Amino acid sequence: MVAATSEAIGSWPQTVEEFGRLLELTQHELVQFAAWQLGNPLDAEDVVQDVYVQAFRERLDRRHITEVRAYLYRMVRNRCIDLLRTHSRMARAAPEPASPDDPFRAAQAFEQNRRLRGLMGRIPGNEAEVIQYRVWAGLSFSEIAVAVGASVPTVKSRFRYGIEKLRRLLRTGGGSL
Amino acid sequence: MKKELDCRDAMDAMTGLSPNTGTLPSGLQRHLSKCASCRDEWEAQSEVMAVLTPHQSVAASDSFQERVMKAIIQERISENRIAPPQARRWLRWVPAAIAAAALLLAIPFFTATRQPSPGASLLAQSASAFSKVQSVHIQGRIRTVPGDNFELIGAEYDFVPIELWRQYGETARWRVQKPGRVAVMDGKSATLYIEHTNTAAAGGPSAGFVDWLKPLLDPQGILQREIRAANSGEAQIQINQTAAVKAVSMKRHAKGDFTNAWTFNKSIQEADHTCTYRFDPASGLLAGLAVSIQTAAGEVTVAEFDRFLYNEPMPDSLFALQIPENAIWSKNDGGPAREASITFSGPKEAAAYFFDALGRKDWDAALVVYPHTAASEVLKRAYGGVEVIRLGEPFQSGLYRGWFVPYELRMPNGRIKKWNIAVRNDNPQHRWVMDGGF
Structure with missing residues (x-):
């Protein structure tokens, strides 16, 4: 999957047609990001659909925003956090197959995803956030700076500190995958 | 010529780089070939990032796009529903209809007795009047x-x-x-x-x-x-x-x-x-x-x-705005007016370069970090020959997306000026430019 570039997306879309184009460019990467956050592709699609509709509803207010991709990721992440808080998805035990064609592989992926999220949960939230945007979403540090409302040096520092903590966790076996 | 990376620069350059990155930037590659400590750091970061990358990619289902577009179109229809029928002929009225729709949907504006609150009523009247x-x-x-x-x-x-x-x-x-x-x-x-x-x-x-x-x-x-x-x-x-x-x-x-x-x-x-x-x-x-x-x-x-x-x-x-023929134009993209091979490690270095160019009255050099087609006469008069007494550490504040660099200058007229120059690099070339505060 190739992530859409900020240049290709342009500014915040204002018409139904422009939203159609935005959807074409970003739907797969946003659904993937939400699925990795939630461990559940079906909930992921619901979350991303809500985000697109919210983005459309608020298009006038957001028309001056140029970093559309970063804002969309932030909206998706916030929705995922709300959903996880509401339904305690993190505690869910049974794997939900991502692909009915290969349930074993899907179960393996789900299990890896569950552990990844568990690992992320053991480092400070603002560091996990930056790492997720960088590693899971492929956002640049300038896009992440926009998404989290901090400077580029700050998000880079958070990334480094987070990676260092994860490294220690992995080394000591506290977060083995 | 670009300077060789030191360990701090190398650390900065490798932060967040994916282990799947094909070829590393040449400067970083050179540094890693010579520095075992940074090489270890790079390998450790790569290991963690590889572990963190989920094995299975996920894509939206085939019906997802259609489902979302239906929801968006439904949203659009509900925005239009409250517009007067004759208004649909006029694009100008659509924003008012959107505002009115928002008013009707503004549930918290209703009181417990389901009567519109005075605020909702006032704003709704005004939105309607604006059509x-x-x-x-x-x-x-x-x-x-x-x-x-x-x-x-x-x-x-x-x-x-x-x-x-x-x-x-x-x-x-x-x-x-x-x-x-x-x-x-x-x-x-x-x-x-x-x-x-x-x-x-x-x-x-x-x-x-x-x-x-x-x-x-x-x-x-x-x-x-x-x-x-x-x-x-x-x-x-x-x-x-x-x-x-x-x-x-x-x-x-x-x-x-x-x-x-x-x-x-x-x-x-x-x-x-x-x-x-x-x-x-x-x-x-x-x-x-x-x-x-x-x-x-x-x-x-x-x-x-x-x-x-x-x-x-x-x-x-x-x-229609009549612009004088001799006006100086700022760059559309916010980037510098003059291309140059020189690069700056941060806002302080760029500000130092700018003040140094003004001090030498080298206006061409100043344009490397000044987003205009020429230096204005006001700038030349006020800053030509300026002397830097001190530059402080850059900081950020409020909503500004660039940096502020504190400065203390001896102005050409002998006056001491202390202020903060605004420096940013959020232009497409990510070049540092002076944005104000001087």
Whole structure:
């Protein structure tokens, strides 16, 4: 999957047609990001659909925003956090197959995803956030700076500190995958 | 020639790089080949990042796009549903319909008895009244510096007159003017002219030349935004409605990071502020706006717009700006005017370079970090031969996306000047440029 570039997306879309184009460019990467956050592709699609509709509803207010991709990721992440808080998805035990064609592989992926999220949960939230945007979403540090409302040096520092903590966790076996 | 990376630079360059990156940047590669410590660091980071990357990719289902587009179209239909049937012929009325839809959907605006609250009622009346508006001419005053950017406000400044004109229709046009500074959007493009420096800038219809004043050119948008703000809890709303007065006040906290408070209270958004909208009791149209900010000394009114003249004729000449032939133009993309192989490690180094160029009166060199086609005579006169006494450490403040570098200069006239220069690199080339504060 190739992530859409900020240049290709342009500014915040204002018409139904422009939203159609935005959807074409970003739907797969946003659904993937939400699925990795939630461990559940079906909930992921619901979350991303809500985000697109919210983005459309608020298009006038957001028309001056140029970093559309970063804002969309932030909206998706916030929705995922709300959903996880509401339904305690993190505690869910049974794997939900991502692909009915290969349930074993899907179960393996789900299990890896569950552990990844568990690992992320053991480092400070603002560091996990930056790492997720960088590693899971492929956002640049300038896009992440926009998404989290901090400077580029700050998000880079958070990334480094987070990676260092994860490294220690992995080394000591506290977060083995 | 680019300098060799040291360990700190290498650490910065490798941060966040994917282990799947094909070829590392040459400078980083050279450093890693010589430095075992950084090499270990790179390998450790790569290992962790590889572990963190999920094994299975996920894609949206085949029906997802269709489902979302249906939901968006449904949303669009519900926006239109409350518009008067005849309004659909006129694109100009759509924003008013959108605002009215937002009003009808603003559940928290209803009281427990399901009666519309006075605030919802007031704003709805005004949104509806706006559907008949062809143009609006707004007059007022703001506490600011003549000629400086439209966003700058300050409780300590005197009031400066300001006027805004907005014409609706198939080709929307506007003009915003205060002493020494004017911006015009003629329907296709926007132009800004600053008199005392004889500088101009051109941009698209959405160019941000008028900053926080832009919503005032779109009163329907203001209403919609304020309704949402009240519903989301972003702003506190207070209604004052009697037979003679209909007013809505929206109180907001400053936005931005004020670990360093340099920009606090220097723009409306970066101040704890209250916007009070006053509506004409008869027509329901917006008739006044006052903006006050909270300072240590108490509440200070920083902007007042008290004349809203609707549907007055507006000549074409109002939306045509005559720029002097010898005007200096700023770069459209915000980047530097002159290409150069020199690069800067950060805002402080770029600011030092700029002041050094001004000190040597090397205007060509200054253009490497100055986003204009030439150095203005004002800049040459004021800064030619300047001497740097001290540069401080860069900091960020408020909503500004660049950096501020504290400086102390001995000016050519012998005066000592202490201030902060604004430096940013959020242009497409990510080149550091001087953005103000000098």
